[in-house]
Structure formats: C-alpha cells, structure tokens
Amino acid sequence: GESVGLHLPTLSVQEGDNSIINCAYSNSASDYFIWYKQESGKGPQFIIDIRSNMDKRQGQRVTVLLNKTVKHLSLQIAATQPGDSAVYFCAENIRGYSTLTFGKGTMLLVSP
C-alpha cells in the first residue's frame, strides 16, 4: 500500500539554527497528519498535527506546513536546541480509516 516517506534520513544542525524536516505522502485521500518526536528509549511523543483543510499550523517553536498540491509536509523547528535531538516521524491518516501510517523517520542531530 501507499506509505509516508521522508527525504532526509539524518539532519545535522547547530544550536540556534532553524531546522526543517520534510515528508512526502502519496495518498491524496490522506486528511490528517501528525509529527512525532522519539528520543532514545522512549515512545513517540506528539509534537503537532494538521488537518487537510489547513496549510499551516503553529505551536511553540514548531510550525507544520502542508502542501496538498505536491503532497508534501514539513516540520520547522525554530532556534533548535540540543534537547531537540531525536528521531522525527510524520504520520498520515487516510480518510475513512482510523490507522496512522508512519514514515521511516529522520534523525535530527543538534550540535552545541
């Protein structure tokens, strides 16, 4: 079946930089998207979500952008901190189904 994918497996940034993590999805019936952060030894932690009737949503230091035309999702983290180092997953929900399908993940490494 169709699945969510990520462009970059590893992203290295300096502390204070802005980070952008990208995600491509292929199912035009996907109507809900979530970003999760997973630190070593822990389960995925919710960061931010967005529904397909929106193209941008902001949280604390994070922004999710949704481009339905090209089926692209991105997570922007402002003023990245060492504590942001983790694996980030995007996940999609296909309309009519209740299952979240996860991408492979991107490792974000933040250097002090």
Place this chain on the structure above:
Amino acid sequence: KAGVTQTPRYLIKTRGQQVTLSCSPISGHRSVSWYQQTPGQGLQFLFEYFSETQRNKGNFPGRFSGRQFSNSRSEMNVSTLELGDSALYLCASRIDSGANVLTFGAGSRLTVL
C-alpha cells in the same frame, strides 16, 4: 493524569516460545493500537481495538494476536517466536477510533534468541 503504561519494559525469549505484552491506556481512552518498531521497517501497525473489538489489523501473520478488556486494557500475544520478532512493541491510546492523536507508551523491548 497517568500516561500509557506498558509491561514488561524488557524481556528476552527464545525461538518457539510465546510472549504476552500488556498495555494500560490513558484513563478514559477507549481505543488502543499496537505497533511494531524495528530499525529496518520503522513503525508497522499491528492492530487496533476499540470497545473490546478489533477495528483494524495490519499485515502480520496470525501468530500475532491481541485483545481488549472491558476496562480498555489491552494485551498482545506473539506465539512461536522467531528471531525477526525482536523489536520494540509500542502501544498507543486515544479517546475514540478516528483521526486524532495517538498517545504512546514507552514500549516493550522484546529480544528473541
């Protein structure tokens, strides 16, 4: 408010054995989902339970099964363990079955020798 609790956190089994993992969802959450996480495959959906009924099932063999109790607690069982079953098994809960946030537990790390 307590989060999603999974037990045991770590366990080691040998091939051919079976294992049962337990998950207590957040109070008030009626939907429980299970995922298998491996380095090569990422997070793969196993199944979802809602009000004691299996709502969805992923593409896993019949050796993988689960159930949900009336208090929403869930268990999953893997029989005739294989080396490839070594993984982190994650449980997640949400209020109901639908397009909304899953809250994950810390997982149960299974090693099959």
